[in-house]
Amino acid sequence: MRFTPRNVRSRLTLWYVLVLASLLALYAGIASLFLFLSLREDFDHNLLQDLEIVEGMLAKEPNGLLSLHSSHLDAGEPRIGHFIEVRSPEGSLLYRSASLEGQALGGPAGRGEGERDPTPTTIRLPNGTRARLASSVYYIEDQRVVVRVAYDEERLWRELGEFGQVLLLGFPIAVLLAGVGGYALARKALAPIDSMAVQAKKISADKLGDRLSIENSEDELGKLGTVFNAMLGRLQAAFDQLRRFTADASHELRTPLTAIRSVGEVALQDQRSPAEYRDVIGSMLEEVDRLTRLAESLLALSRADAGHVPLQREDISLVHLAKEASSVVEVLAEEKRQQIDVQGEAYLLVSVDRLILRQAVVNLLDNAIKYSPAGSRILVRVQRGGEKQVFLDVIDQGPGIPSEHQAHVFDRFYRVDKARTREWGGAGLGLSISRWAVEALGGDITLRSKDGQGSTFRVSLPVANDSPANPLKGGPQ
Ligand code: ADP
Numbered sequence: 001m002r003f004t005p006r007n008v009r010s011r012l013t014l015w016y017v018l019v020l021a022s023l024l025a026l027y028a029g030i031a032s033l034f035l036f037l038s039l040r041e042d043f044d045h046n047l048l049q050d051l052e053i054v055e056g057m058l059a060k061e062p063n064g065l066l067s068l069h070s071s072h073l074d075a076g077e078p079r080i081g082h083f084i085e086v087r088s089p090e091g092s093l094l095y096r097s098a099s100l101e102g103q104a105l106g107g108p109a110g111r112g113e114g115e116r117d118p119t120p121t122t123i124r125l126p127n128g129t130r131a132r133l134a135s136s137v138y139y140i141e142d143q144r145v146v147v148r149v150a151y152d153e154e155r156l157w158r159e160l161g162e163f164g165q166v167l168l169l170g171f172p173i174a175v176l177l178a179g180v181g182g183y184a185l186a187r188k189a190l191a192p193i194d195s196m197a198v199q200a201k202k203i204s205a206d207k208l209g210d211r212l213s214i215e216n217s218e219d220e221l222g223k224l225g226t227v228f229n230a231m232l233g234r235l236q237a238a239f240d241q242l243r244r245f246t247a248d249a250s251h252e253l254r255t256p257l258t259a260i261r262s263v264g265e266v267a268l269q270d271q272r273s274p275a276e277y278r279d280v281i282g283s284m285l286e287e288v289d290r291l292t293r294l295a296e297s298l299l300a301l302s303r304a305d306a307g308h309v310p311l312q313r314e315d316i317s318l319v320h321l322a323k324e325a326s327s328v329v330e331v332l333a334e335e336k337r338q339q340i341d342v343q344g345e346a347y348l349l350v351s352v353d354r355l356i357l358r359q360a361v362v363n364l365l366d367n368a369i370k371y372s373p374a375g376s377r378i379l380v381r382v383q384r385g386g387e388k389q390v391f392l393d394v395i396d397q398g399p400g401i402p403s404e405h406q407a408h409v410f411d412r413f414y415r416v417d418k419a420r421t422r423e424w425g426g427a428g429l430g431l432s433i434s435r436w437a438v439e440a441l442g443g444d445i446t447l448r449s450k451d452g453q454g455s456t457f458r459v460s461l462p463v464a465n466d467s468p469a470n471p472l473k474g475g476p477q
Helices: 008-057 154-202 220-269 274-306 318-335 354-371 418-423 430-440
Strands: 058-060 066-068 082-087 093-096 121-124 130-140 143-152 313-317 339-343 349-353 377-385 389-395 444-449 455-462
Touching: 008 058, 008 130, 008 143, 008 154, 058 130, 058 143, 066 093, 130 154, 143 154, 154 220, 220 274, 274 430, 313 318, 318 339, 318 349, 318 354, 318 377, 318 389, 349 354, 349 455, 354 377, 354 389, 354 430, 354 455, 430 444, 430 455
Parallel strands: 339 377
Antiparallel strands: 058 066, 082 093, 082 143, 121 130, 130 143, 313 349, 377 389, 389 455, 444 455
8 A cells, every 4th residue: 555645744754754864874875885995995904914924923843834933023913813824835734823713714725825916805714704814925944835814804894883883873863853854844834835725715706805915926835826816816807797797787687677567567557549559569579679689699798708609710801791781780870861881992801700790890880870960971991901900990970989988888788878878779788799709800999089079990800811912903892
């Protein structure tokens, strides 16, 4: 089973301790190796020196064997713990130190043993003791002998063991301290996250104005908090917009419904003639019409908000589209004896969804008709706007839009003169639908107007790639 601590703090501490323990173990291993090698180097150095000393101390006995004479000593007694054995090249034993307790030191002499520069090697005595051995060939009174000197190596291993014990003893203490320190460090580093979590828990839909407090906006946690706060800001704006939209929509729906109800109630109070009833039904249907238009606009906007409107782009002539849109509203213009003129070059193509762009232009024309005086002229002008743009201007001779309202007319449910425009059937959604449509097609819509001097709504759209570069003067309109 895999052990994974639940919180980040413990996980960080665990990793920290694991990495530190591995590093410590590696360090201890390398330190021990170096200690051992350096101790053994001293050991070998002394061993080689002692080999020379022992040679000088050997003397021949009358019985042909050798003995060790301390009177020949020129560098003191050989060190304690040394083993000495001297053999003839044929292998017969000439001398063996008492410290060997009768054990052979390295077995019979090998061929050529001691002829080269002596190099210490590690051997085991028959009783298991590890010994460091060096041997060399010498002549004692003309007799060729192989002298072997060895040190008990166990002492070296004991020193290494003691060093290891000290390290082992310190190891858990170091790891424990690292764990405690690491945990405290992780706790301190992660404390802002805890406090953010506590604050975030308290933020609910009706408290979207609250923000996380940020200690240092430059560090990683501060940046996270800033991003989170920005997200809250966007959520709050979306929530507010939704709330306003719902409130405005229900308000708009209530007005025609109240009108239908009161017209109906009044009609029911007295007996009326069929002509009067027809009138009542007529005005009720007018309100129903208004409701239907409102419902359609709301539906269009909610679809647009949800991003559910698939765009079917095709290259079309903007002038042709403007003519189509003006024919849709022609009847309304005729009622007010207004004239709609469409001007521009038909070769200017845009790649758009025909129905969506037509709806946007129809809304602009509908407004121009609604708000301009009877008998006035409405001009729709299509022209190139530089290399990559095409403009469609809807210019009217209406009352214009006061500058303080211009920034808001594209907002939902925004009407400059609430009382009057409602009479004409507007709910303040037409321009917001136009703006959405134009922006969805990659363009934008702007307004230029002076109070009392008419309005110009300009739709800019990217020119289609297939649009001819050279104007075909006098081409189809
Ligand atoms: P509505 O459905 O009320 O016309 P819009 O979103 O189309 O809503 O327009 C918002 C407001 O902008 C209108 O209520 C009106 O006051 C003003 N407006 C729009 N177009 C014109 C125009 N061509 N001339 C004067 N005022 C306009």
